[in-house]
Amino acid sequence: MIWESWSDFFAMGGYALYVWGSLVVVFSLMLCEVFVLTLRGKSSRKELARASDAAFTGGRT
Amino acid sequence: MNKFNWFKYASPQTFFPLAGKLIPWFSAVAVIFCIVGLYIGFFVAPTDRQQGDAYRIIFLHVPAAWMSMFIYVVMAFWAGIGLAFNTRMSSMMASALAPTGAMFTFLALWTGALWGKPTWGAWWVWDARLTSELILLFLYVGFMALQASIDEPRRADKAGAVLALVGVVNVPVIYFSVKWWNTLHQGSSINLRSAPTMAMTMLLGMLIMALAFWAYTIAVSLVRVRCILLERERHTDWVKQYMEGNK
Numbered sequence: 001m002i003w004e005s006w007s008d009f010f011a012m013g014g015y016a017l018y019v020w021g022s023l024v025v026v027f028s029l030m031l032c033e034v035f036v037l038t039l040r041g042k043s044s045r046k047e048l049a050r051a052s053d054a055a056f057t058g059g060r061t
Numbered sequence: 062m063n064k065f066n067w068f069k070y071a072s073p074q075t076f077f078p079l080a081g082k083l084i085p086w087f088s089a090v091a092v093i094f095c096i097v098g099l100y101i102g103f104f105v106a107p108t109d110r111q112q113g114d115a116y117r118i119i120f121l122h123v124p125a126a127w128m129s130m131f132i133y134v135v136m137a138f139w140a141g142i143g144l145a146f147n148t149r150m151s152s153m154m155a156s157a158l159a160p161t162g163a164m165f166t167f168l169a170l171w172t173g174a175l176w177g178k179p180t181w182g183a184w185w186v187w188d189a190r191l192t193s194e195l196i197l198l199f200l201y202v203g204f205m206a207l208q209a210s211i212d213e214p215r216r217a218d219k220a221g222a223v224l225a226l227v228g229v230v231n232v233p234v235i236y237f238s239v240k241w242w243n244t245l246h247q248g249s250s251i252n253l254r255s256a257p258t259m260a261m262t263m264l265l266g267m268l269i270m271a272l273a274f275w276a277y278t279i280a281v282s283l284v285r286v287r288c289i290l291l292e293r294e295r296h297t298d299w300v301k302q303y304m305e306g307n308k
Contacts, residue, residue, distance in 0.1 A: 002108065009103075012114040012117065013114035013115070018176065018178060026125065026168050026172065029164055029167075033160070033164060041288050045304070048295055048300070052301060
């Protein structure tokens with residue numbers, strides 16, 4: 001193990017702001033992207049289902 | 062003897078289920094490689110003698126930057142195929158790649174700035190590499206904005222394709238910028254011809270993170286292209302059948 005302690009690890013040799021600032025933003029954006037895409041998929045499918053129901057019932061839902 | 066059908070997966074109906082099957086595999090690879098890569102980067106690779114622990118940003122910055130360039134080339138490739146062969150599936154793939162590419166470009170710039178401040182003393186300089194990477198971000202955003210601004214999808218595909226293809230000249234500029242100009246950004250440490258100058262654990266961590274980001278990109282782009290397919294092909298029978306089967 002290269003770190004003396006957990007507090008050493010979080011301190012990152014004094015560069016904590018820069019290193020953790022990078023890591024947090026990178027993974028936040030990636031998770032956001034996945035989340036936004038899941039929402040998009042759900043809303044597309046809901047929209048399609050609603051459109052096909054409307055077509056089936058002749059436009060009166 | 063059947064002739065190989067090059068256009069088999071150019072059919073939206075055929076590509077949609079293939080994409081669906083591939084997504085879980087690439088997602089799993091992305092997660093596993095991220096965990097392994099970050100473990101190596103933060104718990105195995107030693108502290109750098111010159112930069113201390115600030116250098117660990119390399120495990121995010123370099124993979125993001127590589128992806129920003131690679132995704133653009135792949136995007137331009139599919140846009141070009143769509144333009145040349147009039148295959149809308151190819152154009153949809155290009156559109157699906159753009160947001161992820163733009164995200165990685167932003168992340169390369171962001172992590173670069175956070176690395177530059179402690180090591181160079183500056184969040185930003187207008188050197189050749191940084192400037193051309195910023196231009197890459199503008200190209201991605203321009204591509205997405207242009208396509209969003211045109212109502213008719215096929216016209217939007219073609220207009221975006223022209224922009225993507227013209228912009229691809231920027232990618233070799235970014236890559237060779239550190240060789241052609243006198244830049245603050247360091248030169249390339251990894252070459253095809255010579256041995257790497259960095260420690261093995263650092264190189265390994267970086268490569269694994271690059272593979273993780275690549276698998277992530279594929280998974281996310283396939284999810285996005287499936288959304289695009291459902292939206293653009295909603296009037297087709299196969300989409301209607303798919304919705305019936307997935308109610």
